[in-house]
Amino acid sequence: MNPIIIIGSGLAGYNTAKELRKLDTATPLTLVSADSGPFYSKPMLSNALASKKEPAAIALNTPEQMAAQLNATVRARTRVDAIDTAAHALRIGDEILAYSKLVLALGADQIRLPIAGDAASDILTVNDLDDYAVFRAAIAGKKRVAIIGAGLIGCEFANDLAAAGYAVDVIDIAARPLGRLLPPEGGALLQSKLAALGVQWHLGTSVAAVDRADGGYSVRLANSTTMQADVVLSAVGLKPRTALAAAAGIKVNRGIVVNRNLETSAAGVYALGDCAEIDGLVMPYVMPIMHATRALAQTLAGKPAAVSFPAMPVMVKTPACPTIVSPPAAGAEGQWQVEATSDGVKSLFVGADGRLLGFALNGSATAERAKLAPQLPPVLA
Numbered sequence: 001m002n003p004i005i006i007i008g009s010g011l012a013g014y015n016t017a018k019e020l021r022k023l024d025t026a027t028p029l030t031l032v033s034a035d036s037g038p039f040y041s042k043p044m045l046s047n048a049l050a051s052k053k054e055p056a057a058i059a060l061n062t063p064e065q066m067a068a069q070l071n072a073t074v075r076a077r078t079r080v081d082a083i084d085t086a087a088h089a090l091r092i093g094d095e096i097l098a099y100s101k102l103v104l105a106l107g108a109d110q111i112r113l114p115i116a117g118d119a120a121s122d123i124l125t126v127n128d129l130d131d132y133a134v135f136r137a138a139i140a141g142k143k144r145v146a147i148i149g150a151g152l153i154g155c156e157f158a159n160d161l162a163a164a165g166y167a168v169d170v171i172d173i174a175a176r177p178l179g180r181l182l183p184p185e186g187g188a189l190l191q192s193k194l195a196a197l198g199v200q201w202h203l204g205t206s207v208a209a210v211d212r213a214d215g216g217y218s219v220r221l222a223n224s225t226t227m228q229a230d231v232v233l234s235a236v237g238l239k240p241r242t243a244l245a246a247a248a249g250i251k252v253n254r255g256i257v258v259n260r261n262l263e264t265s266a267a268g269v270y271a272l273g274d275c276a277e278i279d280g281l282v283m284p285y286v287m288p289i290m291h292a293t294r295a296l297a298q299t300l301a302g303k304p305a306a307v308s309f310p311a312m313p314v315m316v317k318t319p320a321c322p323t324i325v326s327p328p329a330a331g332a333e334g335q336w337q338v339e340a341t342s343d344g345v346k347s348l349f350v351g352a353d354g355r356l357l358g359f360a361l362n363g364s365a366t367a368e369r370a371k372l373a374p375q376l377p378p379v380l381a
Helices: 011-023 042-047 063-070 129-139 152-163 184-196 243-247 286-300 364-375
Strands: 004-007 029-032 059-061 073-075 082-084 089-092 095-098 101-104 108-110 144-148 167-172 200-203 207-213 216-221 226-229 231-234 238-240 256-258 269-271 276-278 314-316 323-326 335-341 344-350 356-363
Touching: 004 011, 011 029, 011 063, 011 286, 029 063, 042 129, 042 152, 059 063, 063 073, 082 243, 101 286, 129 231, 144 152, 144 216, 144 226, 152 167, 152 184, 152 314, 167 216, 184 200, 184 335, 184 344, 184 356, 216 231, 256 269, 269 286, 323 364, 335 364, 344 364, 356 364
Parallel strands: 004 029, 004 101, 029 073, 101 269, 144 167, 144 231, 167 200, 256 276
Antiparallel strands: 082 089, 089 095, 108 238, 207 216, 216 226, 314 323, 323 356, 335 344, 344 356
16 A cells, blocks of 8 residues: 655644544655754744754754654655655655645745845754754854844844843834734834833834854944844745645645645545645644644545634734734724733734634733634634
8 A cells, every 4th residue: 555645744743644644653764855854843943942942952852752752664864855746756866655635734935025135045944953063053142133124033033032131123114013913003112112121123114134243243224324243034925835746737826726625636646734725824833833733634634624713812922012812804994992001912803793703912911812703703614
């Protein structure tokens, strides 16, 4: 019997395998990973300094341990070159690997902005544990870190680095941090709390060039400001990895397009996690992935199950200003109702009929999560 093959060893890949093994202990199973293949929690990367964890300590299990635990074959540092959906096979170099069912848990790539300068290629991104090890080595013994991007990951890294004593500059074209998730009042509170920690903000502008200078880097902004940094980290967002699927003739849009059973346009090929697009939604967060792995495991075990997503508030790991967000659906009609106090901001997105459609809670207002979350509509019923 040909194995079920999962391409990807991140949260989506390994947890699909774990959930499948709860239902089916016998079907041959292979995981193929382009990176080193450890099992770890990716959200830990942006607060590992506060947790006092070195990169090696973040890995919970080695690929060999995962293979034994899952009764599976785990092939680390192995890149799939092509998928032949008609033959139900993968091409890995000169090797042809047949599958019975295929799961694409490919993840997403960090978006790289077009930046000039002789050191543009030195700009780091952190998208997996291997990247994080490179980043930690780069900041060892250094003092100044410039972060491009004031979104969720940029803010989390800014908090973690500043709390550890680094001088942090954050640059973003938006007027406030977390501009896509928070109304202005919430963004302003987060900005002020991180500023009190020492974070320097450069908002409403972008990075024009990064050049080598004095053993570090000179970062020139579009507004002509120049700053010095020892390390430059880009955290401007993620782009689903779709190239492998597209080359195989599988339908892609923003992500790899799947139905509610997480099946792609190719029979027997499924996708989930950061690379997948479900009903127009791409959701690169932990809770949607966990819901998807449980549903897909049932389908792979022969009991097709449609995925559904309840409201899933996201906790932003910024201890200087605890923040929880559950954004309203794209195109939702309503307005923000904001209550601000000295130590918190409660922002409720309310529809014309008075129903709660989303929220953003900062500081002391995060205590209201348990009361508000049950009032939210499901993301995907």
